[in-house]
Amino acid sequence: MNLALWIAAGLLAAVALVGGVSKTFVPRQTLGAHDGGGWTLDVSDGFVKSLGVLELSAAAGLILPAALDIAPVMVPVTAACFVLLMIGAMITHGRRGEFRYVGLNVAYFSLAVFIAWGRFGPESFTG
Template sequence: MNLALWIVTVLLAAVLLVSTSKMFVPREKLASVGAAAEWVLDFSPSALRAIGTLEILAVAGLILPAVLDIAPVLVPVTATCLVLLFTGAVIMRLRRGEKATIVPDLVYLAMAVFVAWGRFGPESFTG
């Protein structure tokens, strides 16, 4: 179980790290990639930077506390915050009518729920 939680945590961190590109690439260029990225046009550049900053903090919060053994309780807390972030992403996709592109967000939401559940419960770092 611990290995599965680490694998999911690292995958989730990698996805979030790649997703921070919205902070550095212009909105119009991101939106031209495909239908799944058109949502960036609904947000201001400062809002995209804020989302990207939250994602970078989430990457750090998922990995560093456990690896450094400094406040490892932050790992499930971060995963819980990611549940909220991805819930917002799913709601945004539903409001935009993007039912075809909602699947990855639901997968990431499930991954975050799994990490939060596992690290708060059966495989917590404190017990």
């Protein structure tokens, strides 16, 4: 179970890292030109960059606290916050009729729920 949680956290951290880098450093108009990125044209540049910073923080928060043994309780807290982020993503893509991306967000949501459940519960770093 511990190995599965580490793999899930690694996969989700990679997803968050890629999403965070693209939202933080790629111009909003470029993101909006790609399939599934049209929502970026409906919001401000600051909002997109803020989401990017949140995703970069999530990437770090899913791995570093446990790997460095500094406040490892932040791993499930980060996963729980990522759950909320994915709920927002599902709502946004659902409203835009981009159901393929809703499905992808459900997969990320499921990984985050698994990590939060596992690290708060049976495979807690504190127990």
